[in-house]
Amino acid sequence: MKLQVIKQRNLWWAISAAVILAGIASMVISWQQFGAPLRPSLDFVGGTRFQVELDCTRSDCGKPIDLAAVRSVLVEQGLGNSSVQETINQDRRGISIRSSPLSPEQRSRLQTALSEKIGPFDPATTRIDTVGPVIGQQILSSGLLALLVAFAGITVYLSLRFQLDYAIFALVALLHDVLVTVGIFSILGLVFGIEVDSLFIVALLTIVGFSVNDTVVIYDRIRETIALNSDRSIDDIVDTAVNQTLARSINTTLTTLLPLISIFLFGGETLKFFALALIIGFIAGVYSSIFIASTLLALWRERTEKVAPVSAGDLAVTDPPQKSDEAL
Amino acid sequence: MQRQRSLLALILVLLIAAIVVIVRIPPRLGLDLRGGSQLTVQVKTTEEVPEITSREMDAVQRVIEDRLNPQGVSEIVVQSAGNDQILVQLPGVNDPKEAEELLGRVAKLEFRKQKPGTEAQLQAEYRVLKELQLQQESLIKGNDQKAIEENKAAIQRSNAAIANLFEPTGLTGENLKDAFPQSTTSQTTWEVGLRFDTKGAALFADLTKNLAGTGRSIGIFLDNELISAPTVGPEFAQTGITGGSAVVTGNFTAQSATTLATQLYGGALPVPVEVVETRTVGATLGQDSIQSSIYAGVGGLVLVLTFMVLYYRLPGVIADISLIIYALLTFAAFNLLGVTLTLPGIAGFILSIGMAVDANVLIFERTREELRAGKTLYRSVEAGFYRAFSSILDSNVTTLIACGALAYLGTSFVRGFAVTLSVGVLTSMFTALTCSRTLLLFVLSFSALRKPGYFCPNLSSTQPQPEATP
Numbered sequence: 001m002k003l004q005v006i007k008q009r010n011l012w013w014a015i016s017a018a019v020i021l022a023g024i025a026s027m028v029i030s031w032q033q034f035g036a037p038l039r040p041s042l043d044f045v046g047g048t049r050f051q052v053e054l055d056c057t058r059s060d061c062g063k064p065i066d067l068a069a070v071r072s073v074l075v076e077q078g079l080g081n082s083s084v085q086e087t088i089n090q091d092r093r094g095i096s097i098r099s100s101p102l103s104p105e106q107r108s109r110l111q112t113a114l115s116e117k118i119g120p121f122d123p124a125t126t127r128i129d130t131v132g133p134v135i136g137q138q139i140l141s142s143g144l145l146a147l148l149v150a151f152a153g154i155t156v157y158l159s160l161r162f163q164l165d166y167a168i169f170a171l172v173a174l175l176h177d178v179l180v181t182v183g184i185f186s187i188l189g190l191v192f193g194i195e196v197d198s199l200f201i202v203a204l205l206t207i208v209g210f211s212v213n214d215t216v217v218i219y220d221r222i223r224e225t226i227a228l229n230s231d232r233s234i235d236d237i238v239d240t241a242v243n244q245t246l247a248r249s250i251n252t253t254l255t256t257l258l259p260l261i262s263i264f265l266f267g268g269e270t271l272k273f274f275a276l277a278l279i280i281g282f283i284a285g286v287y288s289s290i291f292i293a294s295t296l297l298a299l300w301r302e303r304t305e306k307v308a309p310v311s312a313g314d315l316a317v318t319d320p321p322q323k324s325d326e327a328l
Numbered sequence: 329m330q331r332q333r334s335l336l337a338l339i340l341v342l343l344i345a346a347i348v349v350i351v352r353i354p355p356r357l358g359l360d361l362r363g364g365s366q367l368t369v370q371v372k373t374t375e376e377v378p379e380i381t382s383r384e385m386d387a388v389q390r391v392i393e394d395r396l397n398p399q400g401v402s403e404i405v406v407q408s409a410g411n412d413q414i415l416v417q418l419p420g421v422n423d424p425k426e427a428e429e430l431l432g433r434v435a436k437l438e439f440r441k442q443k444p445g446t447e448a449q450l451q452a453e454y455r456v457l458k459e460l461q462l463q464q465e466s467l468i469k470g471n472d473q474k475a476i477e478e479n480k481a482a483i484q485r486s487n488a489a490i491a492n493l494f495e496p497t498g499l500t501g502e503n504l505k506d507a508f509p510q511s512t513t514s515q516t517t518w519e520v521g522l523r524f525d526t527k528g529a530a531l532f533a534d535l536t537k538n539l540a541g542t543g544r545s546i547g548i549f550l551d552n553e554l555i556s557a558p559t560v561g562p563e564f565a566q567t568g569i570t571g572g573s574a575v576v577t578g579n580f581t582a583q584s585a586t587t588l589a590t591q592l593y594g595g596a597l598p599v600p601v602e603v604v605e606t607r608t609v610g611a612t613l614g615q616d617s618i619q620s621s622i623y624a625g626v627g628g629l630v631l632v633l634t635f636m637v638l639y640y641r642l643p644g645v646i647a648d649i650s651l652i653i654y655a656l657l658t659f660a661a662f663n664l665l666g667v668t669l670t671l672p673g674i675a676g677f678i679l680s681i682g683m684a685v686d687a688n689v690l691i692f693e694r695t696r697e698e699l700r701a702g703k704t705l706y707r708s709v710e711a712g713f714y715r716a717f718s719s720i721l722d723s724n725v726t727t728l729i730a731c732g733a734l735a736y737l738g739t740s741f742v743r744g745f746a747v748t749l750s751v752g753v754l755t756s757m758f759t760a761l762t763c764s765r766t767l768l769l770f771v772l773s774f775s776a777l778r779k780p781g782y783f784c785p786n787l788s789s790t791q792p793q794p795e796a797t798p
Contacts, residue, residue, distance in 0.1 A: 104425040123422045124363070125610045132604035135368060138410075146737040153729035161722055199672060202734065202742050206679070206749070209730030213686065213723035220719045248693045255635060255689070256682035259628025263675065267624040268617025270360070270671050278679070 005242050005295055006235045012291035016176060023183010026190055038182065039189030041197040042129060044136040048102040049129045050110065051087065053094030055122035061093050065118055070095055073113045077106070092125065101130055143201030147178075150208050158212075162219055165300055170215045173285075173293035177211045178204055180284035181277055194273060203277035210256070211285020214249050215293045221245050222294070234305065238298040242290055253286040335766040343653055346660035353663040358670030358744070361618045363611030364419040367428060370604045371412045377599050380412045384599055389414055392601075413604075422610055428603050437501030437592060440494035440547040441535060442557070447543055450493050450557070457486040490554050494547040497535050503528025505572075507592035509585035512577070518585035520576040522592070529572030536560045537568030548592070555591050617671060625678035629655075632685060640692045642782035643768060647688035650763040654684050658755045662748065672745040680752025686723070687760030690716040696784045705780050706772060713765050720760065724753050 005012065027037035034040065042049050054061050065086055074082050074097070082099035095114075102110065107128065115121050151171060158167035181204065188194040221241035229237070257279060264275040359366050371380050371388050385408050392414060393406045405417035442450065460483045467476045506523045524532050539546060541562030548556040558576045560569070576588070633651065636644035658677065662669065695712030703711065731753070734746035771777050 104428045108423075108425055123610060126422060126608065127610060128606065128608040130606045132370075134370070135605045142737045143742075146733040149737065150730040150733040153733065154726050157725060157729060158722075198742065202672060202745050205730050205734050206676075209727040209749075210683065212726045213683075216722040216726060217690065217719045220722065244697070245693075248689050251635075251639065251689045251693075252683075252686040255632045255685040256679070258631040258635070259625055259678045259682050262628035262631070263621060263624045263678065265624070266627065267621040268619075268671065270617055271621055271675050274672070274675060 002239075002243050003246060003290075004239065005291060006239050006298055009291070009295040009299075012295065016180070016288070016292060020176070020179045020183055023179060023186055026183060026186040030186055030190055033190075038186045038196045038200075039193065040136075041195035042098065042131050042136075043197040044140055046101055046131050046134075046136050048099050048107065048131075049096065049127070050099070050102075050107065051094065051096040051127040052111070052114070052121040053087070053092045053125035054118070055120045056092060058120045061091065065093055065095055067095075069117050070097070070114065073110070073117050074099075077110055077113065079110070092122075094121075094125065101132060139198045139201070143198065143205075146205060147201070147208065150205055154208070154212055158216070158219075162223065166219050166297065169293045169296045169300070170212055170219070172296060173215050173288035174208050174212060176288040176292055177207055177281055177284040180288075181207060181281040184280050185277065196273075199270075199274045200277055203274055203281065206278060207281030207285060210282060211289065214253070214286050214289035217245050217248065218242060218289055218294055219297075222297070234298050234301040238294045242294055246290070249286050249290060253282055256282055332766055332769055335762065336770060339653065339763055339766065342657060346656045349660040349664055350656065355659075355663050356666060356668045357618075358668045358673065359417055359419060359607075360609050360671050361615075361669065362419055363422065363609050363615075364417065365421045365423075365606060365608045366418070367416040367603050367607075368409065368605035369414040369416060370602045371414065372600045372602060374599060380599070385412070385414070388599060388601060392416060414601075420611070422608060428606060437504065438547075438549045439497055439499040439532070439535065440491075440549055441497050441539060442494050442544040442547055444542075444544065446493040450490065450545075453486060453490050453493070454554075454557075457483065457490065460486055487553050491547075491549065491552050494549070494554075497531060499524075499528060499531040499535060501592075503531065504592060507589045509580075509582065509589045510575075511582075517577075518580040518582050519578070520580065520585050520589045520592070522574045522576065524572045524574075526572070529570070532572070532574065533568035533570045535568070536564050536574075537566070540564040540568065550591050556588055618674070621671065621674055625674065628678065629681055632682060636685065636688070640689075640783075641785065642771065642777065643688075643692045643695065643764075646764055646767045646771065647685065647692070649767060650688065650759045651681060651684060653763050654756055654759040655681055657759065658752050661751050661755060665747075665751070667747055667751070668744060669748075670744050672742075673748045676745045676748040677752060680749055680756065683727070684752065684756035684760065687716070687720045687756060688764055690719055691760070691764065692783075699780055699784045705778055705783065708783075709768055709772065713761065717761070720757065724757055727753050 030039060031037055036044070054065070067084055067086060070084050071080075074080060074084070079099045079102075082097050085096045087094045087096050095118075097110075107130075111121070151174065154174070155167045155171050158170050185194065185196055185200065189196070218241055221244055222238055225232075225237045225241050226234075260275045260279050260282070263271055264279060267275060369388075369392065371384060373380060377384060389406055389408060393404070396404050396406070396416070396418070403419050405415070407415050409415040460479060464476070464479050464483065467479055503524050504522065505525050505528075506521075508521050509518055510521050511517070512519055535546060540560040541564075543559060545557040545559045547554055548558070556576060556578075558578065580588070629651075633648045636647050636651075638644070640647065658680065661667075662677075667673070691712045693712075694716045695708045698708035698711045699705070728750055731746045731750040735743050735750070
């Protein structure tokens with residue numbers, strides 16, 4: 001099997017463009033709905049998430065919780081605009097309420113009122129998060145800053161180890177991965193109400209760190225092939241390099257995805273969407289390395305080499321000596 | 329061969345050390361796993377203190393620690409986060425309300441003067457208050473919310489009644505420079521030393537001169553609550569206590585002297601704080617998520633290990649052994665470095681195992697290529713390691729760059745993730761390049777295992793495969 005990445009590049013670009021455009025469209029729609037490109041969680045907008053489970057030894061866990069009663073309690077407390085969801089975790093029934101930020105007094109009043117109405121809660125399963133809007137801004141801005149610093153660091157490193165144009169196309173591939181992940185999460189937010197929290201920013205950074213690996217491996221091969229056969233056309237070289245590293249790309253992505261998929265399916269609630277973001281990002285990452293970074297590099301070299309055909313020769317200097325039988 | 333033997337010995341020693349560390353030093357679990365509360369406290373500027381410096385941060389941190397320690401929560405963590413925030417972790421605390429109230433308020437320390445003719449009344453009111461406070465302690469154990477609230481209101485009324493017996497003097501915590509416990513000259517009891525600034529010294533001299541020998545006391549109030557009521561001896565009636573220093577004596581033990589000094593000094597803090605974030609996780613919830621995530625992660629890893637053996641054959645087995653060594657070494661490194669394991673941290677760990685496979689895959693793919701090109705087995709293995717090195721280095725460095733950005737700019741738990749992932753990446757470089765290589769070359773020293781088919785299935789058998797090692 002030989003993949004024709006260069007010949008079919010318009011197809012690969014179209015697939016990426018379609019996914020990214022759909023994501024952007026969804027971001028525009030969600031901007032109109034929630035004032036943000038993705039459905040933001042508490043971490044970013046501030047508020048209180050109040051999650052309790054019934055104490056089954058003292059209350060009836062058999063029948064569903066009366067959500068109307070919960071809502072009436074909320075209205076009594078002046079928290080009518082909060083959202084309520086029932087949660088079921090291994091036969092334990094509970095509720096999850098998201099409201100504006102509550103003071104300690106408001107929160108304990110709510111807790112008392114709720115347990116009077118629907119039964120005693122088990123304090124060991126309670127989860128209460130209150131985040132002020134300031135913190136959300138901080139998480140967001142420090143996260144975005146970290147993302148920019150990571151981009152800059154990776155670009156500088158790659159332009160030192162390879163060349164500037166390699167680094168730029170690697171950056172394009174990274175932006176592609178980030179856009180695909182953000183876009184798909186925006187769609188998930190619109191369709192299934194999935195929210196992004198601060199772990200999502202961690203996921204994006206991990207994606208950036210990881211998916212550049214595939215690009216580097218292919219670049220390494222392209223550089224090596226150019227050094228060995230400087231007379232072959234760049235299209236041919238890129239095609240060969242991609243195919244030579246294909247088994248590796250698929251296998252390493254697979255081995256990384258296996259634990260992630262298993263965390264997504266069976267892991268705890270907190271890590272579920274973190275794992276999903278990584279799964280999407282890593283798939284986008286291996287795709288962009290094979291089909292985007294390499295094809296763009298080939299197109300660019302093809303165009304510029306007609307003007308300056310010597311550039312491939314310079315590469316041999318930076319290459320390691322080919323004494324492959326020596327020990328490390 | 330000699331070098332290989334010593335490397336093999338080194339790996340064995342590291343492995344044993346890692347197992348000892350894992351058994352001896354238990355991992356530190358984050359609050360999201362063991363249950364508890366985490367609060368972020370914002371330190372605010374005031375007109376007097378327009379900028380928060382590390383001095384203010386240290387002071388606030390100390391005050392928070394001192395205020396929380398008497399609460400009887402074990403393993404409290406108080407650390408600064410960023411330039412003007414303090415992170416407080418209270419393991420096992422399911423209701424952060426008390427801590428939040430304690431942290432959120434600005435303690436105000438005041439020295440007041442007892443009104444004439446109230447001596448008997450003060451004695452009586454003080455006894456009532458003590459009784460109510462004792463009652464409160466037993467009520468809290470009984471967990472009757474309603475009674476607790478009622479008693480609390482009574483305590484507040486009692487406090488207000490006491491406060492009513494005193495009048496302000498203008499001497500406040502702002503004038504107090506220091507307060508410290510010290511043992512008396514006889515070494516048997518304790519007392520609390522005070523130091524005032526110039527303005528405070530004058531006010532204090534005035535106050536003590538006024539009260540000396542009258543039997544009326546100085547009311548030291550923290551947030552309108554009387555925390556101490558020392559009297560002044562008649563020998564100071566002429567000038568008052570001058571010089572800006574004073575000693576509060578009484579029936580102090582080392583502990584009670586420390587508590588009072590802390591309260592006094594804490595009250596002297598000029599900057600207000602506000603709780604801007606609280607996160608509370610119940611103990612069971614943490615247990616649930618740790619368990620399911622670990623099961624899921626281990627399940628995924630077993631799949632990875634199986635895949636490696638099925639696809640890469642003998643080298644796959646070697647890779648699996650290195651991966652297990654990797655996991656043990658990394659986990660030991662976490663425990664040794666005192667990394668707090670949080671849920672994202674565990675995800676970072678599981679992820680790093682998936683990524684550690686990457687180096688092995690790169691090496692084995694290269695080895696296969698060399699074999700297909702007709703090289704001998706030994707040379708192919710060597711070439712695989714040599715040629716894959718630059719890819720492994722570059723890809724790991726880029727991951728480390730992203731980790732660095734996260735660790736440097738991220739918030740606390742993000743930092744935990746970045747640290748675990750970087751420790752993982754560094755260890756994986758070692759295990760992939762050293763462990764896998766040494767083990768593989770060791771395996772190659774057995775002639776029975778020196779079959780190219782064990783390394784690369786479907787290798788075209790038309791080419792003769794020389795078996796000699798160099």
